[in-house]
Amino acid sequence: MHPELTDNIARRNRTNGRFRYLVIAGSVITVVPIFLIVGNLAIKGYRQINLAFFTKPAPDTFQAMMAAASGEIIPGGIANGLTGSLLMVLLASFIAIPLGLMTGIFVYENGTRRYARFIRSLTEILQGVPSIILGIIAYLWVVKNITRGYSALAGSVSLAIMMLPLIIRSTEETMRMIPIAIREAAFALGTPYYKMIYKILIPVSFSGLATGVLLALSRILGETAPLMLTALGSPAVSFDVTRPVSAVPLLIWDFYNDPNMVSLVWSASLFLMFFVLSMNLLARSVASKHKYI
Amino acid sequence: MSGDRITKALLFISSLTILLLGAGIVLSLFGGAIPAFREFGLKFIVSPAWNPTTGSEEYGALSFIAGTVITSILALIICIPMAFSTSLFIAEYYNGTRTSSILRSLVDLLAGIPSIVYGFWGFYALRPLLVATGLSDQGFGVFTASLVLAIMIVPYATSLSAEIISMVPAELKEAAYSLGATRREVIFSVVIPSARSGIIASFILALGRALGETMAVTMLIGNANVIPKGLFAPGNTMASVIANQFGEASGLKLSALIAVGLLLFLITAIVNALGKLIIKRFA
Amino acid sequence: MNNTPQSENVLEIRDLFIAYEPGRYAVKDVSAHVRRNSITAIMGPSGCGKSTLLRAMNRMHELYPNIETKGDILLDGQSIFSMSVIELRRKVGMVFQRPNPFPNMTIYENVVAGFSLNDIRLKKSQRDDIVENALRNVALWDEVKESLYRKGTFLSGGQQQRLCVARAIAFNPEVLLLDEPTSALDPIATSKIEDLLGELKKKYTLVLVTHNMSQAARISDDSMFMYLGELVESGHTNTLFTTPKDPRTEAYLTGKFG
Numbered sequence: 109m110h111p112e113l114t115d116n117i118a119r120r121n122r123t124n125g126r127f128r129y130l131v132i133a134g135s136v137i138t139v140v141p142i143f144l145i146v147g148n149l150a151i152k153g154y155r156q157i158n159l160a161f162f163t164k165p166a167p168d169t170f171q172a173m174m175a176a177a178s179g180e181i182i183p184g185g186i187a188n189g190l191t192g193s194l195l196m197v198l199l200a201s202f203i204a205i206p207l208g209l210m211t212g213i214f215v216y217e218n219g220t221r222r223y224a225r226f227i228r229s230l231t232e233i234l235q236g237v238p239s240i241i242l243g244i245i246a247y248l249w250v251v252k253n254i255t256r257g258y259s260a261l262a263g264s265v266s267l268a269i270m271m272l273p274l275i276i277r278s279t280e281e282t283m284r285m286i287p288i289a290i291r292e293a294a295f296a297l298g299t300p301y302y303k304m305i306y307k308i309l310i311p312v313s314f315s316g317l318a319t320g321v322l323l324a325l326s327r328i329l330g331e332t333a334p335l336m337l338t339a340l341g342s343p344a345v346s347f348d349v350t351r352p353v354s355a356v357p358l359l360i361w362d363f364y365n366d367p368n369m370v371s372l373v374w375s376a377s378l379f380l381m382f383f384v385l386s387m388n389l390l391a392r393s394v395a396s397k398h399k400y401i
Numbered sequence: 402m403s404g405d406r407i408t409k410a411l412l413f414i415s416s417l418t419i420l421l422l423g424a425g426i427v428l429s430l431f432g433g434a435i436p437a438f439r440e441f442g443l444k445f446i447v448s449p450a451w452n453p454t455t456g457s458e459e460y461g462a463l464s465f466i467a468g469t470v471i472t473s474i475l476a477l478i479i480c481i482p483m484a485f486s487t488s489l490f491i492a493e494y495y496n497g498t499r500t501s502s503i504l505r506s507l508v509d510l511l512a513g514i515p516s517i518v519y520g521f522w523g524f525y526a527l528r529p530l531l532v533a534t535g536l537s538d539q540g541f542g543v544f545t546a547s548l549v550l551a552i553m554i555v556p557y558a559t560s561l562s563a564e565i566i567s568m569v570p571a572e573l574k575e576a577a578y579s580l581g582a583t584r585r586e587v588i589f590s591v592v593i594p595s596a597r598s599g600i601i602a603s604f605i606l607a608l609g610r611a612l613g614e615t616m617a618v619t620m621l622i623g624n625a626n627v628i629p630k631g632l633f634a635p636g637n638t639m640a641s642v643i644a645n646q647f648g649e650a651s652g653l654k655l656s657a658l659i660a661v662g663l664l665l666f667l668i669t670a671i672v673n674a675l676g677k678l679i680i681k682r683f684a
Numbered sequence: 685m686n687n688t689p690q691s692e693n694v695l696e697i698r699d700l701f702i703a704y705e706p707g708r709y710a711v712k713d714v715s716a717h718v719r720r721n722s723i724t725a726i727m728g729p730s731g732c733g734k735s736t737l738l739r740a741m742n743r744m745h746e747l748y749p750n751i752e753t754k755g756d757i758l759l760d761g762q763s764i765f766s767m768s769v770i771e772l773r774r775k776v777g778m779v780f781q782r783p784n785p786f787p788n789m790t791i792y793e794n795v796v797a798g799f800s801l802n803d804i805r806l807k808k809s810q811r812d813d814i815v816e817n818a819l820r821n822v823a824l825w826d827e828v829k830e831s832l833y834r835k836g837t838f839l840s841g842g843q844q845q846r847l848c849v850a851r852a853i854a855f856n857p858e859v860l861l862l863d864e865p866t867s868a869l870d871p872i873a874t875s876k877i878e879d880l881l882g883e884l885k886k887k888y889t890l891v892l893v894t895h896n897m898s899q900a901a902r903i904s905d906d907s908m909f910m911y912l913g914e915l916v917e918s919g920h921t922n923t924l925f926t927t928p929k930d931p932r933t934e935a936y937l938t939g940k941f942g
Contacts, residue, residue, distance in 0.1 A: 120770065
């Protein structure tokens with residue numbers, strides 16, 4: 109054995125051990141915020157969560173002030189936000205899911221051609237566009253030219269543009285995991301191209317596609333910035349797509365800007381976080397069940 | 402075979418809408434920004450002035466570019482040690498164990514929390530802490546925003562780095578172990594050299610996310626339309642000035658805000674493209 | 685070489701159990717020994733635990749999480765589990781199934797990688813000597829002396845594998861473990877490696893995992909046959925191949941399974 113080795117073993121083992129502790133410490137610091145955030149929101153937010161929280165629209169600032177002054181919980185809830193979020197997310201899904209699926213299949217089917225590769229790169233660029241810019245775009249396109257005013261439709265368009273690249277990429281990636289042999293088997297049986305897509309590609313990759321859609325939904329549910337520029341917010345429950353509507357994250361922003369409503373922000377944030385995270389977990393559990401051959 | 406032709410045409414048309422969407426975004430931003438650039442020329446980019454008073458209107462994006470770059474870089478600096486150790490924990494030290502998958506899910510959860518919740522939490526929980534340290538009077542400013550931004554981008558950098566670290570061939574690591582290297586030595590002499598470009602790319606992509614983050618930053622940076630004078634001084638980022646002022650803007654100011662948006666779009670597109678390019682080279 | 689008298693057995697394996705998961709043993713109650721300056725072949729069908737046994741000899745098996753080890757392995761009478769892993773792996777080197785030169789290092793750097801990884805600084809002249817010696821020992825010197833500063837990955841598979849052997853012997857270990865070192869190579873490269881092993885046993889003790897029976901018969905002095913984690917039979921290769929005692933050994937040698 110080399111003579112110089114013996115004296116450095118102890119030192120090297122020490123450095124090795126120290127580095128390991130450093131790695132563990134860094135990892136602990138990384139996950140501490142999640143416990144702090146969840147804990148903080150749960151402790152301060154649970155009191156306002158009751159039936160009225162889901163069925164009543166947001167109170168006005170005067171009601172909130174009176175309640176706070178007499179030490180009661182603030183009346184009202186987030187019903188206008190819930191319905192607004194639901195309306196816009198449904199509308200956005202209606203636009204983005206079919207378009208995203210078809211484009212994803214197109215890119216997968218033509219993956220080697222220059223045009224398809226270009227579409228794929230464009231999708232990657234779109235995915236990186238900050239959401240606030242999509243708010244500007246929906247403002248310029250819809251608010252100024254179609255609904256002539258802030259509207260649920262404008263909010264949906266901004267959310268749909270956000271969802272699109274997510275769905276296109278997940279569709280393509282999911283389908284690429286399908287063994288070529290399965291496609292070839294379908295063609296060997298004389299299956300026409302479109303039937304191969306409807307009867308083989310989509311059913312085989314269904315849970316992967318569902319995961320992609322759920323993850324995209326969990327992304328847009330918490331989005332605030334583009335909605336500030338498009339849907340604006342509304343104190344009442346509304347289902348008119350040409351009129352302003354509220355959304356849960358928009359309500360949080362409104363509550364945050366009103367010192368009388370602080371306790372409602374905690375509850376609304378708790379609810380939003382809980383909802384988005386459960387959607388996220390659902391997506392992941394669907395993904396973990398999804399395996400090929 | 403008309404079913405085939407219809408299907409193929411449908412798929413092609415939907416891909417065209419993406420093309421139109423991409424072109425439309427760029428053209429609309431350019432179109433909306435034209436009045437501002439016609440009025441101020443390239444001075445718009447290098448001037449820190451932001452004066453909406455009618456009659457003496459003057460707009461420049463420099464304060465916001467500075468605010469965006471400073472907060473994002475600072476967030477990246479804070480994020481690097483956290484993401485680096487977490488990715489080593491997941492993909493190297495505890496790779497394949499339950500502990501690793503629990504940590505991975507926790508990091509994923511961190512990515513799932515909405516931006517506005519981060520902002521609100523930073524406002525009520527983190528800001529008082531900073532005030533208590535005496536470093537800042539009100540707790541608003543570049544540092545607070547960067548700290549929360551760092552927590553927000555850690556999951557992106559971590560999951561990508563971890564994926565790349567776990568792709569380093571086991572055979573190479575085993576060769577180094579069999580020569581008597583310690584784990585730390587294997588990490589620094591084999592794992593990092595093989596995964597270097599991928600790890601760098603994951604941090605570049607995390608930076609891309611930080612540049613465009615809006616709500617949390619808007620709630621914490623203090624919203625002062627000046628170049629930040631220090632780490633604890635208030636400022637404004639490109640995204641946060643749009644979020645704050647777009648609603649009441651019209652005319653030249655609206656155009657100036659769209660121009661800020663255009664610049665933000667270009668910066669994030671360049672940073673993201675760079676990250677993706679490095680990743681593609683790596684794979 | 686060493687002047688102090690040494691026992692004939694370099695390695696002594698005593699009642700060794702290894703489990704990757706609690707209760708599921710990859711190696712079950714194995715006791716055996718490895719003679720100095722010999723080639724010992726470990727054979728058996730895939731999944732029989734032969735690689736795990738080999739890896740345990742320089743504790744590479746500990747790289748897997750949750751591994752459980754019972755029993756002992758002695759190197760020159762000292763338990764390897766009481767030694768520093770670093771020290772052990774310097775004494776017991778390893779060559780892997782697929783050639784794995786470090787892609788970020790030149791041929792020269794690959795040969796002295798053991799020194800640089802172990803933080804041992806050498807003079808340029810010392811390093812030059814080590815590189816030339818090691819490469820000559822694996823009969824690679826003449827082929828690569830003009831391209832020492834190129835990356836090791838441009839070499840052919842057989843050359844890469846010899847480079848990996850050079851890297852392992854540069855530090856002058858006592859024992860060299862080889863985990864199916866020729867399974868990724870063509871027949872010509874394989875026979876070169878086999879010749880090389882015959883040379884190397886003059887200086888080192890070699891332990892070789894192989895599922896190629898004719899290779900074991902050709903080059904090994906002693907053989908071990910493993911089946912389902914157990915050591916079924918061990919002894920001189922000639923004896924084991926001609927007059928196997930256990931019916932399972934006989935079945936394997938006649939191609940009934942594996």
